[in-house]
Amino acid sequence: MELPPFQAFMEQHRGTVYRFLAAAVGPDGADDCFQETFLAALRAYPRLTDTSRLDRWILRIASRKAIDHHRATGRRAVPTGDVPERPVAPAGSPEFDGELSAAVASLPPKQRLAVVHRHVLDRSYADVADILGTSEEAARANVYQGVKRLRELMT
Amino acid sequence: MNTRDLKRLAGGRESDRRSEAAATAVAAAAADHGLLDVALGTTDSPVGELLLAVTPRGLAYVAFDDEERDELLERLARRLSPRILEHRAATDEVRRQLDEYFEGERSRFELKLDRRLMRGIARDVLTATARVPFGRTTTYGRIAERIGRPRASRAVGNALGSNPIPIVVPCHRVLRSGGDVGGYAGGPERKRRLLRLEGALTG
Numbered sequence: 544m545e546l547p548p549f550q551a552f553m554e555q556h557r558g559t560v561y562r563f564l565a566a567a568v569g570p571d572g573a574d575d576c577f578q579e580t581f582l583a584a585l586r587a588y589p590r591l592t593d594t595s596r597l598d599r600w601i602l603r604i605a606s607r608k609a610i611d612h613h614r615a616t617g618r619r620a621v622p623t624g625d626v627p628e629r630p631v632a633p634a635g636s637p638e639f640d641g642e643l644s645a646a647v648a649s650l651p652p653k654q655r656l657a658v659v660h661r662h663v664l665d666r667s668y669a670d671v672a673d674i675l676g677t678s679e680e681a682a683r684a685n686v687y688q689g690v691k692r693l694r695e696l697m698t
Numbered sequence: 699m700n701t702r703d704l705k706r707l708a709g710g711r712e713s714d715r716r717s718e719a720a721a722t723a724v725a726a727a728a729a730d731h732g733l734l735d736v737a738l739g740t741t742d743s744p745v746g747e748l749l750l751a752v753t754p755r756g757l758a759y760v761a762f763d764d765e766e767r768d769e770l771l772e773r774l775a776r777r778l779s780p781r782i783l784e785h786r787a788a789t790d791e792v793r794r795q796l797d798e799y800f801e802g803e804r805s806r807f808e809l810k811l812d813r814r815l816m817r818g819i820a821r822d823v824l825t826a827t828a829r830v831p832f833g834r835t836t837t838y839g840r841i842a843e844r845i846g847r848p849r850a851s852r853a854v855g856n857a858l859g860s861n862p863i864p865i866v867v868p869c870h871r872v873l874r875s876g877g878d879v880g881g882y883a884g885g886p887e888r889k890r891r892l893l894r895l896e897g898a899l900t901g
Contacts, residue, residue, distance in 0.1 A: 548771040548782040550738065553721055561717035566707035573713075577720040578727055585724075585733045588780055643699070644707055662704040690701060697699035 546594050553581060556601050559664060563602060566663040567609040567656060569644050576612050580605045602660070602674045610652050646696040653677070654689030661686045725783040735779035738771075739789030743800050744895065745888045748865075750789040753778060756810030757792050759862045762884040777815060796865065800895070805832035807866045819850070820857035827858065830871040833896045837875040859883050865892065 547555075560580060564573040583604050591600070647655055653675065660671045661682075672682040709716070728734040737752045749767065751759035751774055758778060761770055775782055791809065798804035816824050822845040830836050838851040838858070847853070858869040859881055870892040874880040879899070882889035893899035 545772070546775065546780045548775040549780055550783050551768065551771060553724065553783070557717040557721045558714050561713045561720060562708035565709040565713045565716075566704070570709060570712075570716075573709075574716070574720050574723070577717065578724050581721070581724040582727055582731065582733065585728055585781055585783075643703060647704075647707060658704065659707070662701045663708050693704075694699050 546588070546591060549585060549588055552597060556598060559598070560601055560605050563605055563659060563664055564609060566647065566659045568612045569648060572612050572616070576605065576608045579608045583608070599670060599673050606656050606674055609656060613652060643697065646693050649696065650689050650692055654685045654692065657682055657685035658689035658693070662690070725785040726787065728783060729785055729788060733781060734783055734785060734788070735781040736774055737785040737788030738782065739784070739786040739793065741793040741796055743796060745884065745891055748796070750792050752788050752792060753812045755812035757863060757866060758812035758815055760864050760866060762888065809866060811863060811867070815862035819853055820860060823854050823857035824861055824867050824869070827869050827872055828867050830868055833898050835871045835873050835893070835898050837873055838880070839875055841872055855881065871898065
């Protein structure tokens with residue numbers, strides 16, 4: 544398959560990438576990560592040789608940016624049983640759920656991203672594994688552990 | 699907690715709306731970082747909406763609105779670069795000069811042109827065509843003579859028909875000998891319209 548014009552590629556994937564980032568880093572960090580994701584993609588774009596799964600490719604980049612974002616903002620998994628403090632929901636966006644978002648943010652990176660790809664974006668385990676560079680088995684384990692932890696946090 | 703609750707984190711329609719604004723911001727940042735090889739913009743005109751494609755070298759393409767957009771973008775991706783994004787600001791100067799032209803306030807375009815989409819004889823033909831002044835016309839045969847290939851008027855016609863930068867490179871000023879306006883990539887009606895606008899055709 545030929546490389547589509549970047550405009551068409553971005554049009555096709557921008558919604559998915561934004562939804563992924565809104566869930567993975569929260570609505571406040573999503574804009575910055577979105578821009579970094581597509582700039583990194585644009586930089587590499589002309590040299591892309593495998594154009595068969597561009598959806599996985601862009602989510603791979605977005606996943607790396609989400610991890611970088613968490614590192615930069617110093618958010619890490621905190622092994623406590625406490626429900627994380629509910630952040631202030633950004634004005635005018637009632638659709639974002641602050642408490643759940645904070646619980647997801649407290650998960651270790653691999654679990655967090657695996658849970659988001661699987662349960663927010665409905666990706667197959669094969670996709671989750673490929674996007675996160677793990678085995679399918681590890682992808683299942685990360686989703687399982689992540690969801691288990693979220694259930695503990697949200698009860 | 700049900701795993702279905704996690705869907706709410708995606709932000710629903712709010713995220714779709716935000717992703718549109720974020721995509722626009724990507725194009726501006728790409729231009730700042732020198733990553734944008736082809737910038738797209740549109741402008742309204744008396745001959746319909748025009749799609750403009752500008753590269754760092756200059757104006758590369760002007761499309762009439764009957765050209766299929768997706769196909770055009772694919773062609774530009776193949777022949778120029780796949781790093782194509784809508785970025786209106788990069789087409790501002792072209793838009794301004796076109797507006798002035800259509801308002802009768804500009805008879806010469808002062809724009810840098812990217813001629814990479816002109817191939818072979820077309821490059822010579824279009825260079826000769828660019829010298830035909832506002833309000834004047836010439837013929838296919840004359841252009842053929844001017845490029846030193848007096849018997850190539852058919853090739854001249856084909857080259858003009860494939861002009862990637864119509865209006866700015868004024869292929870509408872080249873007519874059939876005998877007065878018939880001849881063909882035009884945007885259709886003969888647009889050609890007549892442009893010639894009337896320049897006062898080169900009455901009625």
